[in-house]
Structures are given as C-alpha cells and as structure tokens.
Amino acid sequence: MVTAASISSRIIDAILAEQLPPNARLGEQELAKLFGCSRTVVREAMIELSARGIVTVSSRRGWYLTEISAADARALYEAREVIETGLLRSFARRGAQLDMATLYRLRGHLEQQKAALGDANVGRRSYLLGDFHVCLAECLGNRILAAKLRDLTVLTTLFTMRHQTSGDAERSYKEHVAVFQALEAGDPAAAERRMCNHLGTWEEKVHMVREVDALESLRQALAPVTEPGVEVAGPKASDERKDGRGPAEIPATKGAK
Amino acid sequence: MVTAASISSRIIDAILAEQLPPNARLGEQELAKLFGCSRTVVREAMIELSARGIVTVSSRRGWYLTEISAADARALYEAREVIETGLLRSFARRGAQLDMATLYRLRGHLEQQKAALGDANVGRRSYLLGDFHVCLAECLGNRILAAKLRDLTVLTTLFTMRHQTSGDAERSYKEHVAVFQALEAGDPAAAERRMCNHLGTWEEKVHMVREVDALESLRQALAPVTEPGVEVAGPKASDERKDGRGPAEIPATKGAK
DNA sequence: GGCTCCAATCTTGTATGCAAGCATTGAATG
DNA sequence: CATTCAATGCTTGCATACAAGATTGGAGCC
Secondary structure, eight states, rough: OOOHHHHHHHHHHHHHHHHTTTTTBBHHHOOOOOOSSSSHHHHHHHHHHTTTTTTEEEEEEEEEEOOOOHHHHHHHHHHHHHHHHHHHHHHHHOOOOOOOOHHHHHHHHHHHHHHHHHHHHHHHHHHHHHHHHHHHHHHTOOOOHHHHHHHHHHHHHHHHHHTOOOOHHHHHHHHHHHHHHHHHOOOHHHHHHHHHHHHHHHHHHHHHTTHHHHHHHHHHHHHHSSSSGGGGHHHHHHHHHHHTTOOOOOOOSSSOO | OHHHHHHHHHHHHHHTOOOOTTTEEEEEEEHHHOOOOOOOHHHHHHHHHHHHHEEEEEEETHHHHHHHHOHHHHHHHHHHHHHHHHHHHHHHHTTTTOOOOHHHHHHHHHHHHHHHHSSSSSHHHHHHHHHHHHHHHHHTTTHHHHHHHHHHHHHHHHHHHHTTTOOHHHHHHHOOOOHHHHHHHHHHHHHHHHHHHHHHHHHHHHHHTTTHHHHHHHHHOOOOSSGGGGGGGHHHHHHHTTTTTOOOOSSOOOOOO
C-alpha cells in the first residue's frame, strides 16, 4: 500500500541523492499514476512537504521543488551552523559521553561514506555526506532538532545543486572524520570547533554566488552548449537528458536508508 | 473564504493562548461545521499541523493535540536554547547591530507584554510572552529559524499547560526586558547570557516533573475533586467546563497578530 | 507582420460518497 | 454476577466528480 509518508520520503531521498533538481515540477496526476494511488494521497504528501518548506505550490499551476534564493541560503547555513554547533556545545556542557553503540553507529556511517567516495554512484555519495549531519544530531540525543536539521539539509542540497558548490566530497569526508575523532576522544568542544570550520567552508561559497544569483537559473537553462568554458554546469543537465527521463521522474532505486 | 492555512493558524493561536489543552480532540467533521467548509480543507490543515508536530492522528479514531512527554520536553527545551542563544551568538559574531525600526518593533512588543500583565486576559498574556521569542528571532534576521522556533514554542506551551509550570509571568517579562536592553546597548553577548539564564529557569522545572510524568495525566484525569491538596491542576479544568464549551472549541476572538 | 482576443486544455481546489476500522454498548451465556 | 461476543454508530481513509483558474495556441483583425 502506498501511503503519503512513503511518497514524501521517496521524494526527499531523491533530492538528497541529487536526482531531483530545484524547481522540478511534481504534478499530482503524474505522481498518482507513478505510485499507483489517487491524487488525494499524493496531495497529502505535497502538503506535508510544503509545511516543511521543500515544495511550493503555485495556485492552479502546480507543485514545484522549492528554489532557494541566495538570501534564503544565507539564513539556511546560519541555521545549520546554529543547530549543529549548538548541539555539540550543549552536549559538551552537560558533560555527556557517547556510548559504545553510538560510536559504532557513527563509525559505520563513516565507513559507508568512505566506500561511496570511490564509487561511481554520485547520488549515494551526496546522500551519505548530507545524512551524516542528521545522523550525528540524532546520536547527540535530540530527535526533535535532528528532524528539523534533516529538512534544512534537504533545502541545502536544493541550493547546492543549483549553484554547483558541492565540489569537494573527499574533503567533506575527511572533515567528518575529524569531528568524529574529537568525539571519540571525549573532546566535544574540539568537535564543535571542527564542525564550525567544516560548515564555514560551505558558507563562504554561498557568499560568492550572492551577486549573480538572479540570473543564474536562466543562464544555466539558456547556455548549455554554446560556451565550452562553463562546462561545470553541463554534465548534470545532459546526464538527465540522455536517460530519457523528465526532471520530475522518481528514481527506481531508493537512495539509502 | 476559509483556507487550510487560516484554520491551522487559528488552532496555533488558540494553543498559544492556552485555550486548547494537550490531547484535545479535533474532529474533522466538527471543525468543518465550525469553519463552514468541507472535511477536505480541515484535513489539509490537520496534515500540515501534523508535519509540524502539533497534532497527532490516531488511525480511524481522530486527531488530537500532541501530548508532550517529559523526554520530549527535555529535547524541546534544549532545542530552544540551542536556537535562541545560537542566533544571538551568531549575531554577535558577525558584529551586527539592530537598526532603529527593529528596536522600535521589539520595544512595542514589550509594551504589549507589560500591558497584558495587569490585564485579566490570561490568554493574551501567555500568547505575548511566548511570541516575544519568535519576534526576537525574526528581528535577528533569520526567518527560517524563526519559523522553526514558532513550532517549538507551540509545543512548549502544550507541555507547560499540562504541567502547570508557566507560573511567573512578571518574572518572564522582566527577563525579556533585560535581554532587550542588552541588545539596545549593543551588547549581544550579554543578551545571549541573559537569554540562556531565562530559558534555564524553565528547563529546571522540566527536570522536576521528570519522574512523576508517567502518572501525571492519569492522576489529573482521575482525581479532580477528591484531593484538595493538588488544586494547582484544578482551576484550569473547571474553567473549561463552566463556560459550557468542549475542549476542541475554537475561541471566537483571535489571540493577537 | 504583429497584436489582441478567445477557446481549448491542463492544472489544482473543493466537496462528497463510500469503504473500513475502532470503540462502545448491549445481550446472551457460563 | 462476570465475561464474551456481536451489532451499531462514529471516525478517518481514500477515490472520484466537478468547479474554477491559468496557460497556451491559434484565429482573426489591424
């Protein structure tokens, strides 16, 4: 049976795996056919995602994945920094320690990230690198903030997909390891500093795209082949075309869970 | 015209004004009749509130306002502390200053709080004291976190209503003023410390009810009159009865906006 | 050729009908 | 008298039908 929760979950996974670009259209009828249910169920999923800021409805036109403006992105990264470093700080202040099972879980997650680095599967790599932050928040013992953080991570992904700032996966992985090692060594304060630096490197990049943002999406849509110099934006768009699927198509294989 | 957003907004205002107790039943048909629309619209509002953690659905039984457990409350207060102090810290670090218009807005909000202190209108007082935190977050320039904080404030209210820890309104007001004065004086670091203390006084109370929590709701439901000693829980319940309204009734006057 | 207007089509918005599950109440039985 | 079970009413879950707005394409006109 197809529930609204399963639909929204699939969509979120697809975004985290960079398989659904921002502004992708999510037609009710289309999704209903795809999932084999009625529009009612799809609509429930859309409303839920809308409450979480992930999709936006344009009246009687359709549902679209939210397009994150540069201003929103700034608030977004600030929010992530506040939450992620704040959780570590709170953890440090209460003098808690991660137990063996939790350390094991985090170590396992890092192993998966490492494995995905060499892998050709770009989607899974993106998914895991983003999911680590949520996983860490859960491990720090606050499910409420972890849930909020998951949504923020999704929105972050929507922004980086558009602006191609994701870049250095290997570096991200190494910084994750560094955070983990500080926690493992019982030094959450150091973990907080490292996390702060880790998030800071992304935040810098946001400020760099601040000015050009207004034209960015148009430019990307209009000039895919004419200028060979800007090819960083090219492969993604052409990848989507050559497998013959529309942008709103749901991938057949689930990201990872 | 009645939209789903207006319904959920009304419900949230009612909670913040302590006019809807936790575990209150929100029947689809009932609300549809009350708002003069179909179940569909009500249902959309419920799904939205459900995504925000404010209502919970029990399959084929009904929608209920979420009952916050002591464990959830702990995470909730930690989340609020992380976000609210984190925003002030981030504000301080970037060396920003509040402009005149923003200071004016905050000062106006504090005036309203002060006026509501002497007022007999308990609902408005609760609403304003809670709303100040959200207002402050908005003033610090992060609408995303402000929205998340609003939901957390609603959940906090649901917890304090059950456990009657709200108590000292005047003290809360004074602490709000203290935070504001630090900001006005251009010392956000001091504002952060004061906010941390302010939230800390509540958090203490949560830990006090930690142990009895499992029986709390039962006790409250079973022994309303037999023991005169536990009357702290009495007046609220009887207040609701004497005006002849069911617990899920929506108040005629909107809280404040 | 270019502009305007209208109609066809596609989309969401809303209401309603029916199905199915849960709780309660009552009777029947040990 | 206690216990079990069946029937009934009430609630949400889901699908569908219809309404109404938005877009787009083309025909007609200047």
